Every structure is written in structure tokens, then in C-alpha cells.
Amino acid sequence: MSKVIVIGHKVPDTDSVVSAVIFSKIKKEEGVSFVPAVAGDLNRETGLVLSLFNTETPLKIEEKSGDEKFFLVDHNDLSQSVAEREDVVGVLDHHQLSGMKTDCVLYFRVEPLGSTCSLLYEIIRDKKIELSKEDAGLLVAGIISDTLNLNSSTTTEKDVLYLKELSEKAEVNCDDLAEKMFTAKSDFSGRGTEEIVCGDMKEYDFNGKKVGIGVSEVTSLDYFLKNDDTVSETVKSIKEEKNLDAFFFGAVDIIKQNTNFYFAGEEEKEIIRDLFSGKEQGNYFVLEGVSSRKKEIAPVISEHYQK
Numbered sequence: 174m175s176k177v178i179v180i181g182h183k184v185p186d187t188d189s190v191v192s193a194v195i196f197s198k199i200k201k202e203e204g205v206s207f208v209p210a211v212a213g214d215l216n217r218e219t220g221l222v223l224s225l226f227n228t229e230t231p232l233k234i235e236e237k238s239g240d241e242k243f244f245l246v247d248h249n250d251l252s253q254s255v256a257e258r259e260d261v262v263g264v265l266d267h268h269q270l271s272g273m274k275t276d277c278v279l280y281f282r283v284e285p286l287g288s289t290c291s292l293l294y295e296i297i298r299d300k301k302i303e304l305s306k307e308d309a310g311l312l313v314a315g316i317i318s319d320t321l322n323l324n325s326s327t328t329t330e331k332d333v334l335y336l337k338e339l340s341e342k343a344e345v346n347c348d349d350l351a352e353k354m355f356t357a358k359s360d361f362s363g364r365g366t367e368e369i370v371c372g373d374m375k376e377y378d379f380n381g382k383k384v385g386i387g388v389s390e391v392t393s394l395d396y397f398l399k400n401d402d403t404v405s406e407t408v409k410s411i412k413e414e415k416n417l418d419a420f421f422f423g424a425v426d427i428i429k430q431n432t433n434f435y436f437a438g439e440e441e442k443e444i445i446r447d448l449f450s451g452k453e454q455g456n457y458f459v460l461e462g463v464s465s466r467k468k469e470i471a472p473v474i475s476e477h478y479q480k
């Protein structure tokens with residue numbers, strides 16, 4: 174059998190990277206040789222998490238190069254993947270299904286939890302696999318990152334329980350770790366606006382349209398308020414550069430749970446005006462109480478394109 178690479182989505186985040194690392198380890202203990210990989214450079218939060226828990230950065234694979242097979246974690250949408258449909262041997266995820274067709278039966282497990290790390294821990298728990306302190310710490314970080322330390326609307330009761338069990342095992346204080354992680358994520362020093370706007374971006378295929386939705390989850394919107402015009406210009410140029418049919422960008426205040434939602438053109442602006450009850454503020458709309466791309470933004474925009 175060709176080599177199996179465990180990989181998360183393009184523009185990797187902490188949940189996708191930790192899932193790849195831990196799932197490969199579990200498989201290794203079962204005697205199956207899976208190799209963890211990342212589909213791009215790590216963001217500052219993920220870099221910090223790996224160093225805190227003494228974990229090496231996995232191999233970077235930005236495109237398929239041979240006859241390798243892929244086990245997808247934290248995504249099942251091929252427009253967000255380095256994998257081609259026929260090379261996918263399994264999926265472990267917590268996102269909506271996006272219509273992947275397969276030629277044969279494969280392992281496919283998707284649950285509506287706050288993070289892939291929660292799902293992974295559920296498997297570990299069921300199988301009574303022993304976790305090291307550091308691996309428990311990595312899973313803690315994955316859950317904190319995706320659920321914004323249990324504050325995101327995507328958080329479930331299971332996430333709350335799993336985070337408690339894992340943080341006890343890891344002997345980690347979640348609030349302290351969350352503060353460190355969110356500070357790293359909000360640190361824009363030495364970064365250009367393009368890097369910030371594309372730092373957590375996902376591409377979707379909505380009914381044949383190539384739609385990009387980027388977010389930047391920060392503890393304060395200061396940067397965006399100060400650089401409003403540049404951000405807006407960057408959002409427009411990224412749409413062109415990446416050849417997208419539409420592009421949206423949300424600067425998410427994870428403390429106040431608001432989003433300043435930017436649009437790349439008139440069409441996107443109309444869509445936001447129609448679908449969200451936001452206050453128009455020049456270059457963006459203020460969406461009160463909206464903080465989750467997965468739950469509150471992407472499904473609404475997807476529905477628009479199904480009409």
C-alpha cells in the first residue's frame with residue numbers, strides 16, 4: 174500500500190494540525206504507519222502550541238507529488254484540500270458535508286462537535302488509549318482554538334466535558350493557555366495586510382461558484398479600525414488574485430463576539446445586506462453576535478448560492 178498522509182485543510186489551523194499529529198500517533202500504536210503533514214505554513218498560534226507541547230512541525234505538503242494516499246482530518250471539502258478525490262482513504266471531521274463522491278467504501282466519521290480534536294478524544298476515550306501529558310495538552314489547545322475556549326456558538330456539551338478531562342490530564346489551565354494562544358493569533362507585528370486577510374481563509378464550491386471566506390479572530394479590532402481602507406483594498410485584490418467569484422472577510426472580535434464583515438465587490442455587498450442584519454459602516458458591515466464562520470457565516474452564504 175502506498176504511504177498514507179494524514180492532513181488537514183489548506184491554510185492550517187491548530188485543530189487541523191493537532192488532529193493530524195495525534196491521529197497518526199494512534200494509528201502508529203495500532204501498527205499502521207500514517208504520516209502527519211500540514212498543507213501550508215503554520216500560523217503563530219499553532220507554532221506556539223507545538224513548541225509549548227514539545228512537538229515537531231509536521232512535514233509540509235502543499236500539493237500531491239506521487240502515489241500517496243490521504244486521510245483527511247478537519248475537512249471533507251476537496252476545494253480546501255491538497256488531496257484529490259480518488260486518493261482519499263478516510264475522513265475524520267466536524268464540518269458540513271460538501272458532496273464528496275467516492276469509488277469505494279472508506280472510513281468516514283463526522284460529528285457535530287466543536288473541534289476535530291474533540292472527536293479524536295472521543296475515539297481515544299472509547300478505545301481506552303493512554304495519552305501522554307503532552308498529547309493531552311495538544312488536544313486541549315485544539316479544542317480551545319476551534320471553540321474559542323468554549324465561547325463559540327459551535328461549542329457542545331461534549332466539548333466542555335472533554336476539555337475538562339483533557340486539561341486535568343495535561344495539567345493545563347485553559348484560561349491561561351487560551352490567553353497565550355489568542356495573543357499569538359492577534360499579534361500582527363511584521364505582517365502585511367494580505368497575510369492577515371489570507372491567514373485563515375477557506376475556499377468553497379457553492380453550486381459551482383468559487384467563494385472565499387476569510388476570517389481573522391482577534392482579541393481587539395484595533396488593527397482593522399486603524400487600517401480600514403487598506404484592509405478593504407486588500408480584500409478586493411485577493412478576489413482578483415485568487416480568481417474567486419466572490420470573497421468575504423470577517424475581522425472577528427472573539428471577546429465581544431462581533432464581526433466586521435468586509436466585501437470584495439458590489440455583489441458581495443448586496444449579499445451581506447440581504448442575508449445578515451448588520452449595520453453598514455462604509456467598507457464593512459458590523460455583525461453583532463456573529464463569531465463563527467462555520468455556523469453563522471458560511472451556511473448563510475452557501476444557501477444564497479443554492480437558489
Ligand SMILES: [Mn+2]
Binds near residue numbers: 188247287288289319
Ligand atoms: Mn476544526
